[in-house]
Amino acid sequence: MKRLAVALTALFAAAAASAEPQAPPARTPASVLAAAAPGDWATIDPNDLVVMDLANGGRVVIALADPFAPVHVGNIRALARAHWYDGLVIERVQDNYVVQWGDPDGKKPLPPGLTRPAPAEYSRSAEGIPLEPLPYPDSYADRIGLWGAFPVAESGGEAWLVHCYGMVGVGRDVNPDTGTGAELYAVIGQPPRALDRNIAVVGRVLGGMPLLAALPRGQGELGFYARPADRIAIRSLRLATDLPPAERPRYEVLKPGSDAFRAWIEVKANRQDTFFLRPAGALDVCNAMPPVRHVVR
């Protein structure tokens, strides 16, 4: 198959006819990852992993970001332990915006013990969140960087998770409602940065984005499925720690601050491989989300 690919093919001509010494091929993001030391990767705590299995056979795995929304994350853990999401649905797919799941009829009783955060968990103190900073400007914040598996913005001592592709937030009604965690959404398009600091962001989809993002768009208002039959059923939603050990997925993240991570950022911002003529010389926070890998044992 001929591949006039938009990207990143590794078609280095061997230059066999030349006796000149050849420069080694430039590093690529993929080659930096392949060369990363085992210690540059950190295993994500299974207590922070949510596993959502869909009735269509798909699996979505989400990493929770406790420090940014501890009350909402606690609610999500409680809902998972109560098996509350089981049998509910993906009810909304709005193109270039979000996929949302929960209880479209709002009729399923919530388990006891859920709480609403006060104040709202839309942002937090930047103290205690040591960022691996990106040295490039952001349109919205004084400072951007990475923490754990997550993209973070900072301004005036305040830190918040950024609405990048694949980030997960807590659906809510209008202000001052903050939601419970019984409705969740994942970003499937242009980062909707106007939502930053207006919604509690609780995590990031690590596995299954291609399934969520390829769902048919809803034809109703705001992308809700107009016909209940179009909704995608959730078979189960569990914390990884509540799955039998042999069934727990294992994910690793390239640690921000590790040598390999810094090399990856440098190479992504300054592409020198054959495809590229003009390295960008910069990287935005959503294109700098720490690489994650699924470890199959």
Place this chain on the structure above:
Amino acid sequence: MKRLAVALTALFAAAAASAEPQAPPARTPASVLAAAAPGDWATIDPNDLVVMDLANGGRVVIALADPFAPVHVGNIRALARAHWYDGLVIERVQDNYVVQWGDPDGKKPLPPGLTRPAPAEYSRSAEGIPLEPLPYPDSYADRIGLWGAFPVAESGGEAWLVHCYGMVGVGRDVNPDTGTGAELYAVIGQPPRALDRNIAVVGRVLGGMPLLAALPRGQGELGFYARPADRIAIRSLRLATDLPPAERPRYEVLKPGSDAFRAWIEVKANRQDTFFLRPAGALDVCNAMPPVRHVVR
């Protein structure tokens, strides 16, 4: 249906019990568009519209951006007039990256008259592209703004189209190949800004993005469909001017520089409606792409 929506519901409580005068509801992007004068909209020249009809019944409409890639756009017009794309396929869907269409086997002879641009059309002089500027920083360029229906970046007297969601570019092999226009792609995820100034961007999808973005992701390398049977056939690709007048789609764009456009930008950057507590105070170029509407006669 209960809608704990992530966005923009217009649920203003009537506050019937209060005798206090109520402030008028804050303007929203939608209310600004609804109030725009007819003269704030410009009809897109049908000679700049490409209509791609898929065998599955879907229609994709693309606006061409001649001044940024005149040779490639000329090639695309020639390919359309030769009916060259008819019977070819969407061959690649890579999650969070691009949908690509063309001739995966590279066997279909090209029509005569195609040319390769020299120099490459990856950027151009900023002269002659009067930007409606956005007064916010960008991670990659000195200056960002809008021109026609398109997002544009500028640095050092150079201007280029930005790889936002829905933008269309010319697939190519590695440097110094520039492609012909026989392979095209549309962005379906995070803006891949590292491609800016490394590929000829030729236009923007105005209609049909929900179809393209919801296609199943390819399981082959780089998201190519591993099985030819998975490809989506292109029934026809035409310039709108080559369709019978009654079948030509009509699209209008909110003119950058118009009063309504400036109000829309101001309101998008500073949301005051009930859902929002913390207006962002900024807007990135990909979230500022000029609104477009399909006019059904």
